[in-house]
Amino acid sequence: MSEILVLVDHVDGAVRKPTHELLTIARRLGEPSAVFIGAAGKADGVVEAVKRYGAEKVYVVDDVEIKGYLVAPKAEVLAQLVEKATPGAVLISSSGEGKEIAGRLAIKTGSGLITDATDVQPGDGQGPVTTQSVFAGSYTVQAKVTRGTPIITVKPNAATPEEVEGAAATEEFAASISESARKAKIVASQPRKASGRPELNEAAIVVSGGRGTGGDFSEVEGLADALGAAVGASRAAVDSGWIPHAFQIGQTGKTVSPQLYVASGISGAIQHRAGMQTSKTIVAVNKDDEAPIFELVDFGVVGDLHTVLPAATEEINKRKG
Amino acid sequence: MNIVVCVKYVPDASADRHFEDDFTVDRVGVDGLLSELDEYAIEQSLQIKEKSASDENGGADGDGTVVTALCVGPEKATDAIRKALQMGVDKGVHVVDDAIAGSDAVGTSRVLAAAVEKIASGGQRVDLVVCGMASTDAAMSVVPAMLAERLDLPQVTLGSVVESQASGDSWEFRIKRDGDTATEVIGATAPLVLSVTDQSGEARYPSFKGIMAAKKKPLETWSLSDIGVDAGEVGLEQAWTRVEATEARPPRTAGEIVTDENGSGAEALVGFLASKKFI
Numbered sequence: 001m002s003e004i005l006v007l008v009d010h011v012d013g014a015v016r017k018p019t020h021e022l023l024t025i026a027r028r029l030g031e032p033s034a035v036f037i038g039a040a041g042k043a044d045g046v047v048e049a050v051k052r053y054g055a056e057k058v059y060v061v062d063d064v065e066i067k068g069y070l071v072a073p074k075a076e077v078l079a080q081l082v083e084k085a086t087p088g089a090v091l092i093s094s095s096g097e098g099k100e101i102a103g104r105l106a107i108k109t110g111s112g113l114i115t116d117a118t119d120v121q122p123g124d125g126q127g128p129v130t131t132q133s134v135f136a137g138s139y140t141v142q143a144k145v146t147r148g149t150p151i152i153t154v155k156p157n158a159a160t161p162e163e164v165e166g167a168a169a170t171e172e173f174a175a176s177i178s179e180s181a182r183k184a185k186i187v188a189s190q191p192r193k194a195s196g197r198p199e200l201n202e203a204a205i206v207v208s209g210g211r212g213t214g215g216d217f218s219e220v221e222g223l224a225d226a227l228g229a230a231v232g233a234s235r236a237a238v239d240s241g242w243i244p245h246a247f248q249i250g251q252t253g254k255t256v257s258p259q260l261y262v263a264s265g266i267s268g269a270i271q272h273r274a275g276m277q278t279s280k281t282i283v284a285v286n287k288d289d290e291a292p293i294f295e296l297v298d299f300g301v302v303g304d305l306h307t308v309l310p311a312a313t314e315e316i317n318k319r320k321g
Numbered sequence: 322m323n324i325v326v327c328v329k330y331v332p333d334a335s336a337d338r339h340f341e342d343d344f345t346v347d348r349v350g351v352d353g354l355l356s357e358l359d360e361y362a363i364e365q366s367l368q369i370k371e372k373s374a375s376d377e378n379g380g381a382d383g384d385g386t387v388v389t390a391l392c393v394g395p396e397k398a399t400d401a402i403r404k405a406l407q408m409g410v411d412k413g414v415h416v417v418d419d420a421i422a423g424s425d426a427v428g429t430s431r432v433l434a435a436a437v438e439k440i441a442s443g444g445q446r447v448d449l450v451v452c453g454m455a456s457t458d459a460a461m462s463v464v465p466a467m468l469a470e471r472l473d474l475p476q477v478t479l480g481s482v483v484e485s486q487a488s489g490d491s492w493e494f495r496i497k498r499d500g501d502t503a504t505e506v507i508g509a510t511a512p513l514v515l516s517v518t519d520q521s522g523e524a525r526y527p528s529f530k531g532i533m534a535a536k537k538k539p540l541e542t543w544s545l546s547d548i549g550v551d552a553g554e555v556g557l558e559q560a561w562t563r564v565e566a567t568e569a570r571p572p573r574t575a576g577e578i579v580t581d582e583n584g585s586g587a588e589a590l591v592g593f594l595a596s597k598k599f600i
Binding site for chain 1: 334335338339340344358425426427430454455457458459460461462463464465466467469470471473474475476477478479481495498499500501502503504505506507508509510513518519520560561562563564565566567568569570573575576577578579580581584586587588589590591593594595597599600
């Protein structure tokens with residue numbers, strides 16, 4: 001069985017949930033090897049975290065020399081590891097940065113690249129078969145890499161993380177980083193404030209608001225908290241400056257696929273659908289009974305969200321006791 | 322400054338987008354247009370040109386800044402370049418060749434990189450390659466990073482705010498980049514690859530004057546041999562990935578819609594959520 005490299009997605013050594021999903025997928029394909037690029041001092045905690053999800057090996061790459069530069073050094077590290085380990089595939093989280101690392105790695109290693117996979121299966125021995133959701137969720141596509149090392153970026157929630165103890169044999173890897181990879185500098189970095197709610201990408205329930213909120217998200221947030229949900233928004237709400245871009249769902253924001261999606265005051269333009277159409281259950285509250293969002297819903301309420309949401313929130317809280 | 326802005330011709334997202342029998346995207350049978358997200362790249366290119374012209378310190382060649390729209394795509398893709406010219410871009414280059422059809426991002430970036438090099442071979446280096454954050458069809462968001470890799474240039478990508486400043490005989494660029502876990506400021510010196518998001522600033526509409534002027538602007542058409550790329554390096558057969566199957570997602574079955582009257586909507590909503598065990 002060949003190694004499957006998994007780039008660890010983390011914030012200062014705190015491993016993020018998509019990494020557990022990638023390790024679970026990697027176990028289907030071969031032997032998971034986690035690649036941690038970060039502060040050497042944080043390696044022990046990372047090794048513990050990835051061991052629980054079946055990492056057989058952990059490559060620790062100290063980032064003291066490269067952490068101030070964007071994307072390019074990480075692609076060089078992975079390219080050198082691909083050469084060393086000749087893995088069966090490389091799995092990376094489908095974030096903006098993850099996809100850029102993957103793109104550069106594909107060129108460096110002469111390998112095919114598949115992005116935004118919603119599922120990855122071993123296939124028939126000819127390399128992994130991926131599933132993607134395309135054209136605003138209106139088609140699914142099965143694809144394969146036909147040249148080089150399959151490089152696949154995987155969307156959050158593509159697999160249910162399975163806890164399995166791995167050997168987690170640790171190996172320090174010293175990559176050599178070129179001068180030209182150190183030209184785009186990270187001049188400043190401001191960590192995003194935690195909202196106390198679930199991460200949008202990872203949440204089982206998402207409650208989102210649009211133009212119909214009129215700028216007041218407190219009712220959306222109230223219902224989200226009653227349901228233990230993440231808060232999202234349409235582009236119209238973001239463009240109006242009511243909520244930061246990090247909450248935007250749609251073509252140019254995040255794509256979510258939760259168990260339940262509640263759209264309030266959102267008309268449901270194609271750009272928004274692209275970000276939520278694959279949700280399992282869809283509910284909408286909208287004043288306009290002709291809003292296209294109602295074509296998608298399992299349950300819809302034609303009504304004013306300013307009365308429907310608070311009343312529903314109150315009733316849910318009452319039932320929860 | 323010599324600026325190249327990459328633009329893509331895509332099937333209209335509001336039309337019936339679908340695949341051909343060989344699993345490539347139908348780019349001919351569906352109405353196409355300039356990918357909306359590339360309009361932001363055009364806008365930033367034009368703003369950088371305007372700023373360099375007015376920059377007191379750095380107007381080294383402000384008036385001499387040229388913005389070229391570069392497009393790889395079928396015959397009809399000229400429409401995308403024409404829109405860029407109408408918005409204010411100075412020149413167009415269209416790489417069109419039957420052998421390119423079906424290329425994946427790896428192949429497309431190969432063609433774009435070779436075309437950028439040919440533009441630079443005109444005598445003036447390309448200072449800036451500008452891209453949108455993603456196409457509205459394949460939406461991989463990897464071509465800017467691939468171009469930076471192929472051209473060995475710094476990548477300053479996914480900028481929601483773009484600032485430029487003259488620095489010696491070159492230009493410094495800084496962007497704000499909103500990541501999943503942090504907002505960063507990224508800086509580099511030209512030449513570089515820049516990509517911008519739809520947060521970077523509303524794109525201008527072509528003016529009547531712009532539409533008239535566009536008709537007289539130069540638009541060159543290049544084949545693969547013009548840019549020194551072998552036909553055997555690109556296209557569907559040479560792609561490093563292969564689509565095995567496509568399937569239209571079944572339409573969602575119509576759900577239950579109720580009209581709220583005196584609190585009945587909230588009651589019905591909570592009843593539905595409870596029946597699905599969300600409460």
